[in-house]
Amino acid sequence: MERRTIGAAALEVGAIGLGCMPMSWAYSSSQQRGERSLRTVHAALDVGCSLLDTADMYGPFTNELLIGRVLKERRRDAFVSTKVGLLVGDQHVVANGRPGYVKRACDASLRRLQTEVIDLYQLHRADPEVPVEETWGAMAELVSAGKVRALGMCAVGARASRRSGAHLHEGTIRQLERVQQVFPVSAVQAELSVWSPEALERLLPWCEARGVGFLAAMPLGNGFLTGTLTPGQGFEPDDVRARHPRFTAEMMAANQPVVAGLLRVAQRHGASPAQVALAWVLGRGRNVVAVPGAKREEWAVSNAAAADLELTGRDLAEVAGLPSARGSWD
DSSP states (O other): OOEEEETTTTEEEESBOEEOGGGTSSSOGGGOOHHHHHHHHHHHHHTTOOEEEOOTTTTTTHHHHHHHHHHHHHGGGOEEEEEESEEEOSSOEEEOOOHHHHHHHHHHHHHHHTOSOEEEEEEOSOOTTSOHHHHHHHHHHHHHTTSEEEEEEEOOOOHHHHHHTOOTTHHHHHHHHHHTTTSOOOEEEEEOBTTBOGGGTTHHHHHHHTTOEEEEESTTGGGGGGTOOOTTOOOOTTSGGGSOTTOSHHHHHHTHHHHHHHHHHHHHHTOOHHHHHHHHHHTTOTTEEEEOBOSSHHHHHHHHHGGGOOOOHHHHHHHHTSOOOOOTTO
């Protein structure tokens, strides 16, 4: 698989990684099976998806424990990315960016992951009660201590910006400008897909101009762009899509033309809509790494094959002409 470089630390990863969150967090719990998830992670590594993206809050903690079982056997094959800064309570999530907590959380993640160093340590969310420079400074100390190789930041949630009409990633860019003065940002993780291309406007150019890697989260639109979901199918109560404004029966039906367009392109290449969606994301820049989630071996292998799919000018024009995705906020 093609290799891409992440940021200031010049760390190399495969063009497509594996988002491990769905294996133990946010999606249907009835489909979360440990042994199958282990096989999926091994299959991803076998086909060159070296980036394993997790977080301490996924589970919480169980996702890192799962990845740790793989790393115990295959640490050299993997590029490990985990996150800090969010605590899971009873029906709520809160930010904690206090320096002491960040250092303790890193040590706990290292134990769960069964590794001596985290390749990319990402700030999941900034704590509004703590200057982000203080949190980032504590993370930088972890690099100096040899516990972390590089630092990254996840984009601020965007729904409020959509409603207010503000530029979608202004908050994230302001934070990035501040922490960049403390220690280099190696990667930024944010949603980027055919149906959520907003990062192309300001955030991705900011990264490109500074040699910062871009981890494209949710490149398959929470599964919608795979073409395997049907309007009105329903989701389990613990599945985030049960409350997502684009996954009501009405909005899923309204957005079917997006999937139909991807399918037309896919049929010309003998590919799947998901592979076209991933190839489109990879085509947004040499610093872009797609990080689709997967719970099954066959999905991880199929996603990896998208790195070899070359979209033509006709394909790209057709994707560019697809209608914008709609949600209940529109």
